[in-house]
Amino acid sequence: MSHSIADNPDFPDRYFRSALGRFPSGVTIVTAEHPDTHAPLGMTISSFSSVSLQPPMVLWTLTQGAASRPALLTLERYVIHVLSASQIHLARRFARGSHSERFEGLALGRAPNGTLMLEDPRCSAWFECHNSQHHDAGDHTIFVGQVEHCHYQPKAPLIYHAGDFDLTPASEPLSRN
Template sequence: MTLKNNQTFRDALSAFPSGVTIVSTTDEAGRHWGFTASSFSSVSMDPPLVLVCIANKADSHAAFVTAQRYAINILSQDQKDVAMHFARKGVDKFAPHGFRYGTGDNPHPPVLPGSMASLVCVARDVHEAGDHTVLIGEIQEVELCEATPLVYYNRGFRSLELETEDSLS
């Protein structure tokens, strides 16, 4: 089947279930930035690299392409409201959610407690790709939490039914 139009492309992408993340950083002026992203992927084990894609039109684009560090918070199913809040433009994103912020001694990016995992990354590469920019980061620190992941599929948030026993490890 050929790619008929943009809608066909969108429909195909919506057939791929993914997790949901909040990508967060603090700029040099101390301002916090963040957006909801499902484009997260692992890239390399050694070194431990991951990627996320940010739209060039995102208000936080300039902050992320110049950021030296950012966190990728993999959301649990209890964090759907945070996912929706960080997908909105022009709102005070950080106030209500209990993020943990860096200090002068320990200038880490904002980390969201209760996430499945928070990956603190050092920026390694930035690639322009069409109307998005690929951010590649090297993981420096990981914080894990026992929870059930939030899933995005067919344009909606879903819960995962943990029934399958098949495992690759």
Template structure:
């Protein structure tokens, strides 16, 4: 069931104030990775990750509609969500950069479906690209988790415009 309500009444809305309010919610930091048919690796930093369901195992993340990588993520059958550990802020920055090869100098292995899994992450989820929902200026991706692994460690979160390390696991 997908219920849509009429859009909220139009009022003056301060987008910068909205962004500031959102920054008060601490979020985990992930790098979403995938591999093209020609073997090219692609990855991006995302903090819009959340669990959806245990049965079936579903997670979600979102990507801005204007992102250059949008055609790849809407078209590929699989991707990996890498949950970054406390000491991996450099990876978050690298995968959020405009570098041509964001995988430069990054250790990784390939998952069962050939997708890149970053070395040393606290957890990772290999997902089938189950569904996509356009909402506002983003596409919400729902992935069905086919495999996941855990490497318990302190986590990396994003809060108030910066990276913060969590305590020990």
């Protein structure tokens, strides 16, 4: 059996994680309902990216050890909420505790196709997605969603950088002339 450098990198996991942390990312919350129990599911995700404009597609990843992973693999739809800088409390809330605790006392609504979503007017954007593909990659699963509906507003995003939230004051958005 042959081994490549990818099988045995010359750096520890912790070092790799710190190196990845040099790249800032936005912070999102993914919401849905359990396909069997209809209980709310939600988690903070910082691995979110666009995939395609035609058709409109996005991706996000989830660790394979996540308790909600089996349910998420079988869902028809989910909503990805892009958090604004004023929503750090939600990012922290949806990163720990049980799913029921995460939703306790929050206003919930429905996206146009009926998918459970947060009713928080401070979100920078949201995307209602059809759960079209998933791929196992290392210790994570990549979820690819075809965007069916979306909304945005000009709000400064919440940024995750170097292992923590970046609360550096945002500059005003640049105007396009």
